[in-house]
Amino acid sequence: MAPLEPQDKVKVSNKFFKTDHGKIACVDCHGGNTGASDKMTAHQGVDPQPSINNPEHACGECHGEITDTVKDSLHVTLGPFSTILKQRADMDKWKEIDAGRERHCGQCHTSCGGCHVSRPESVGKGFVDGHVFSARPDLLNQCTACHGSRVGNEYLGMRGQGDIHALDYNMHCVSCHKAEEMHAAAPKNLAGRYHLEEAAKCTDCHKDLKIGSIRDHNVHIGKVQCQVCHSQSYTNCYSCHTGTDKDGLPYYTSQKDVENFKIGLNYDNTAPGADYNFMLVRHVPVDQQLFDHYTKDALADFDDVPNWKRATPHNIQRKTWQTATCNHCHDNRDIFLSKRDLLDYEITVNEKVVVSDAQVPAKISKTRALDIDTGNVKKDRIVDARWLKDNIDTENLVIIDTRSEGVYKNGHIKGAIQLDPMKDGELRWPWGSDKPQQLLKPERIARVLGDKGINETDHIVVYDADGWRAGFFLSVLDYAGAEKISFLKGGFRNWREAGLPMSKDNPDIQAKTFKIKPQPQFIVDNRFVLDNLDNFNVVIVDIRTLDQSKKLAKHPRALSLGSIPGSIKFPVNGLYMDHAEVKPPQELLYVLKNRGITPDKTVIITCNTGAWAGAGFFMLRYLGYPDVRMHDASWVGWESFVRYPGCGY
Amino acid sequence: MWVYKRQRNHMSAMFVGMALALMVVCIYTGNVLAASSCVSCHTDENKLTKNLSKKKPQKSTLTSGAG
Numbered sequence: 099m100a101p102l103e104p105q106d107k108v109k110v111s112n113k114f115f116k117t118d119h120g121k122i123a124c125v126d127c128h129g130g131n132t133g134a135s136d137k138m139t140a141h142q143g144v145d146p147q148p149s150i151n152n153p154e155h156a157c158g159e160c161h162g163e164i165t166d167t168v169k170d171s172l173h174v175t176l177g178p179f180s181t182i183l184k185q186r187a188d189m190d191k192w193k194e195i196d197a198g199r200e201r202h203c204g205q206c207h208t209s210c211g212g213c214h215v216s217r218p219e220s221v222g223k224g225f226v227d228g229h230v231f232s233a234r235p236d237l238l239n240q241c242t243a244c245h246g247s248r249v250g251n252e253y254l255g256m257r258g259q260g261d262i263h264a265l266d267y268n269m270h271c272v273s274c275h276k277a278e279e280m281h282a283a284a285p286k287n288l289a290g291r292y293h294l295e296e297a298a299k300c301t302d303c304h305k306d307l308k309i310g311s312i313r314d315h316n317v318h319i320g321k322v323q324c325q326v327c328h329s330q331s332y333t334n335c336y337s338c339h340t341g342t343d344k345d346g347l348p349y350y351t352s353q354k355d356v357e358n359f360k361i362g363l364n365y366d367n368t369a370p371g372a373d374y375n376f377m378l379v380r381h382v383p384v385d386q387q388l389f390d391h392y393t394k395d396a397l398a399d400f401d402d403v404p405n406w407k408r409a410t411p412h413n414i415q416r417k418t419w420q421t422a423t424c425n426h427c428h429d430n431r432d433i434f435l436s437k438r439d440l441l442d443y444e445i446t447v448n449e450k451v452v453v454s455d456a457q458v459p460a461k462i463s464k465t466r467a468l469d470i471d472t473g474n475v476k477k478d479r480i481v482d483a484r485w486l487k488d489n490i491d492t493e494n495l496v497i498i499d500t501r502s503e504g505v506y507k508n509g510h511i512k513g514a515i516q517l518d519p520m521k522d523g524e525l526r527w528p529w530g531s532d533k534p535q536q537l538l539k540p541e542r543i544a545r546v547l548g549d550k551g552i553n554e555t556d557h558i559v560v561y562d563a564d565g566w567r568a569g570f571f572l573s574v575l576d577y578a579g580a581e582k583i584s585f586l587k588g589g590f591r592n593w594r595e596a597g598l599p600m601s602k603d604n605p606d607i608q609a610k611t612f613k614i615k616p617q618p619q620f621i622v623d624n625r626f627v628l629d630n631l632d633n634f635n636v637v638i639v640d641i642r643t644l645d646q647s648k649k650l651a652k653h654p655r656a657l658s659l660g661s662i663p664g665s666i667k668f669p670v671n672g673l674y675m676d677h678a679e680v681k682p683p684q685e686l687l688y689v690l691k692n693r694g695i696t697p698d699k700t701v702i703i704t705c706n707t708g709a710w711a712g713a714g715f716f717m718l719r720y721l722g723y724p725d726v727r728m729h730d731a732s733w734v735g736w737e738s739f740v741r742y743p744g745c746g747y
Numbered sequence: 748m749w750v751y752k753r754q755r756n757h758m759s760a761m762f763v764g765m766a767l768a769l770m771v772v773c774i775y776t777g778n779v780l781a782a783s784s785c786v787s788c789h790t791d792e793n794k795l796t797k798n799l800s801k802k803k804p805q806k807s808t809l810t811s812g813a814g
Contacts, residue, residue, distance in 0.1 A: 105795035112790060124785040133784065137798050140784055341809070349807035 099243060100654075102217070102224040111228025119231045127156045147219075149210035157210045168210065170283035176207050178290045186384070188398035198392040201348045202340045206244045213280070218244050234272055238650055241271045248333055248380075252413040255644040255669030257357065257676060258330040259689060261414050264644050265667055274298040292369040292408060299371045300324045314421070323364070323377035325410055326427070327420050331359040332411035333676065336441075338383035341391040352383045354591075357676040361427070362406055362435040362451040372408075379435055379451055380409035386443060401447040406435060417692045419685045423468055429461035468688070474697070474722025475683045479572075481584045483592045486511075486559060496556045500567040501590070511561065511590065512599040515607055517550050519571040520709060529655065535707035536730045537621070543578055544614035553610040554580050561586035561593075565674035569713030573728060576719060579615030585716065589678030620715070622702055622727045624739040630702070631664055637699045640665040641714040642706060642733070653706040657737050662704055668693050670710040673717040683721055690721075697723045704729035704736070 114120040125132055130144035148156030158165035168174060179199060187195050205220045212218040213235045216225055221243040226236045235241050242250025251257045253264055263269040272280075275298050282296040291297060301307070304324075307315040318327065337353035362379035364372060384405050389396040420426050420433075427433055434453035437445060481489075489495060490513065497514040499506050506516040519525050525543055527533045537543065552558055558580055562568035568585055575583045586593075594600060630636040640661050645651040647667045649659040661667070673686060680686075695701055701723055703714040711728045718726040731739065788794050 103796075104799040105792055108789060108799070109792055109795055110786065110789040115786075124789075128785075130785070135784060137788070140788075343807040343809045345807070347807035349809040351809065351811045 099217075099221065099238060101222060107216075107222075107224030109225065109228060111230060114229045117230060120229075147209065147211060149212075149215075153210060161210075164281050165210075167283040168281045171281055172284050172288075172291055172294065173208050173213070173280060175284065176204060177284050177286070177288050179203050181287050181289065182403055185402045186397045186399050188396060191393045191396050194393035195389050195396045198340055198389040198396075202350055208244070213240055220244055234270065237270055238645060245271075249412045252330075252332055252411050253644075254650075255667075255671055257333060257671050258413045258669070259415060259672035259693075260644040260667070260669050261412050262416060263414060264648060268648060274302070289366070290369070290408075292372065292410075295370055297370065301371065320373060321375050323372075323374050323408075325378045325414070326361055326376055328414045328416065328418055329359070329378055329409075329411040330413045330415060330418060331357050331675065331681075332378075332380060332409060332413060334358050334360075334381035335383035336381060337385040337387075339385065339387055339391075340389060355676065356381075357679060359433065360406070360435045360439060361433055361453065362448075363453055363457070364408070365404060365450040366408070369408075376453075378409040378411065379406040380411075381405060382407050400443075404448045404451045405444060406440075406448050406451045415689075415692075417689075419681075419688060422688055424462035424465050428459045431455065431458055434458050468684070470684045470687050470691070472684050472687065472722075474724075476720050476722060478582070479584055479716075479720040480587050480680060481559060482587045483596050483598060486586060486593070487596075487598050492557070494556045496552050496558050497586075498550070498552070498558060498560045498568075498571065499590070500560060500562045500571050505563070507602060509594070509600050509602055511593055512601040513605050514561070515550050515552075515605060517546075517571065519567060519574065525571075525574055526708070533731070534655070534734060535709075535732075536735065537574065537577070537708070540578070540614045540616040543574065544612040547575075547578065547612040547614075548610050549607075551607040551610055552580075553612050554578070554615065555582075556580075556610075557582040557584065559584045559586055561589050562678055563589055563591065564676070565589060565678035565680070566670050566710060566713035568678065569670075569674065569716040570709045571712075572716040573620075573712030573719075576716065577617050577620045577728075578612070579617060585678075585680075585720070587678060587680050591677045620727055621730045624729075624731050624736055627662065627702060627704070627729055627736065628740075630700075631662075633700075635699055636702060637695055638662055638665040638702045638704060638729075639695055639714065640667050640705070641670045641703050641710050642667075643669045643671070646706065646733075653734060656706060656734050657741070660737060661733070662736060665704065666693055666695060668695060668714075670705070670713050673714060686717070687721055690718075697721075699725075701726040702729050703727070705732045707734050708732045 124130070127148045128144050128146070129148075131139050131142045134140035134142075145151050145156075153165050153169060172178070180196070183195065183199055184192070206218070208218045214231050214233070215229060216223050217239050226232070226239045242254070253261045255265075259265070263273070279294065279296040279298055282294060284294055288294060308319045309316075314327070333355050334357070335352050335355045338350050339352075340348065340350050343349050358381075360379050361376050364374055364377045367373055382405050384397075384400075386397050386400050434457075435448070435451060437452055440448055440452070486497070490497075497511055499510045499514040499516045500519055501510075501516070502518055502520075503516060506514075510516070517524070522528045525546060526535045526537055529535070538546075547553075558575055560568040560572050560575075560583070565585075568589070572583050572585055627638065631638070640647045642661075644667060646653065646659075647661045647665070647669075649661065652659045668690070672689060673680075675681060690696070695718075701718060703711040703718070703726065705711040705714075708728060708730050711730075711732055715726055715728045729736075788798070
């Protein structure tokens with residue numbers, strides 16, 4: 099979400115005055131000094147956030163039945179934060195703990211205005227649409243502005259494939275989380291958000307599943323939470339610590355986040371609809387030292403509340419790896435939370451969540467074999483830290499770090515050479531040229547590679563922080579005819595966490611000659627895409643995140659929202675996990691097949707400018723797809739091409 | 748005489764009515780003026796840009812992690 103300029107935050111649009119709210123005098127809600135002509139005098143006594151500071155007056159005079167309850171709603175009070183914290187806290191220190199809670203956790207509370215007019219305070223405020231009131235909050239600027247790092251990212255495919263409710267049904271948050279839930283008065287000391295009677299449940303729409311046609315529902319309902327079968331992996335955060343910086347600003351640091359998937363025991367079936375034995379659990383970053391900045395030993399009763407907690411990841415798919423076959427859960431010890439997954443200070447607190455060996459459901463003897471062929475997977479194209487450690491001194495092994503220069507200088511794998519594939523003009527035509535961001539001519543690419551000490555016969559191992567940048571560079575190497583290329587699974591983080599050799603020094607680069615052998619069959623242009631829109635043997639995959647492919651947001655350089663007609667939406671993060679982890683190839687082949695992206699088709703991958711497309715291209719080539727191609731111009735080039743056919747895009 | 752009294756009562760009522768109407772107009776005009784002074788600034792991008800300073804960021808650079 100792009101930050102707003104100061105003037106854009108408070109500029110009122112003319113269309114606002116045509117609305118009912120626009121016919122009310124500004125001073126009626128905001129106060130201020132009537133009749134003044136200078137800013138300072140006019141603003142004396144003004145309330146910029148009347149729905150927070152005086153909701154009964156600002157909103158309640160017309161919307162009384164809502165303001166009567168919303169003042170006690172979860173979004174306004176964030177009640178369960180305090181409830182749960184009190185269970186862990188040394189109550190003699192509650193004053194200091196509560197001050198910390200308010201300063202850090204409490205910043206996300208909101209009001210009528212934060213859902214219906216402006217961006218929330220936690221993301222810098224500012225009008226979403228020139229002060230126009232919208233009954234339906236804005237998904238990007240309001241809902242996921244706060245619910246971003248987990249819910250928003252998982253829903254929109256910034257992690258994983260995205261949620262089918264967005265992907266196939268274009269559902270907004272409020273499709274499930276209706277006004278009745280948002281405005282509901284939460285009882286005092288509510289145990290948690292799942293305990294709210296009005297909270298959305300799958301069964302609000304998906305009714306009568308137990309007596310429906312799907313046998314697996316008959317078997318599992320009442321035993322297993324819906325998300326166990328229908329969610330993808332999700333983020334888990336560790337060890338949040340709070341503090342104040344030298345400017346007096348509050349900050350937090352979390353030790354790390356891990357994309358994972360764990361099934362735990364349901365330790366609280368008192369929440370409405372939670373009558374099952376097994377549920378997904380997510381590690382939350384509460385830590386015994388969370389509030390040390392405010393008071394020591396604040397959470398003396400830390401062990402009273404588990405920190406592997408019920409999770410409802412917003413990344414639902416009808417078919418997941420869990421539903422592929424029974425024994426992906428049954429008899430699969432790894433998918434269930436065990437003591438091995440716990441940090442040493444968490445063992446006691448999570449005793450009632452851990453699934454013992456005896457509690458892991460037994461293997462199902464008769465299951466249908468999965469029809470997934472991994473025989474064509476190019477296994478050597480993905481290596482891990484252990485492999486690299488063992489082979490780092492191999493002659494002609496070149497390690498490339500694709501992170502930005504500043505990050506590289508802070509520490510990199512010893513001997514790694516920095517090459518930022520996203521640097522304007524490095525491997526692609528710069529912005530402002532005739533072919534913005536399309537791959538440079540082969541001889542230019544060859545020169546760039548040679549200058550970095552790479553030739554076509556080297557074994558080139560590429561790493562990254564997130565994965566897709568390395569994937570994009572590997573696609574360029576593949577296009578250039580490099581003979582041996584590999585992606586470092588786990589990226590820089592795994593290497594660092596394993597304590598393997600790092601450096602801040604630039605290695606000595608011996609320039610080489612890269613004898614480029616361009617593979618034109620790996621690239622398609624706009625004309626090819628246009629000519630094959632209706633070809634059933636061609637699949638066009640829009641690999642952008644769902645906010646873009648579903649026309650909610652656009653690349654800063656794009657002319658408009660949109661996507662190529664008939665393209666299948668499959669976000670690149672469905673192929674790359676957080677921190678450059680990668681799922682097993684059979685799982686990736688399975689999820690691609692479920693989306694109709696199969697090896698028997700010509701698969702064209704498109705995005706905004708070709709980088710994500712390249713990352714997707716590398717992965718599908720790794721998986722053994724025989725005919726996969728990158729749409730070099732991608733959306734930014736495509737929309738100019740279709741608007742101005744004669745201009746040569 | 749009686750006719751004159753009726754005329755006087757009628758005139759008084761008219762004056763009171765006009766005074767009331769004038770008061771309402773003043774209040775409304777006042778509000779409109781007040782709204783106008785808000786509106787004249789808050790719909791003018793140039794005025795806003797001139798009058799608003801780039802505030803210091805409220806988020807600490809030490810913040811790290813998913814949040």
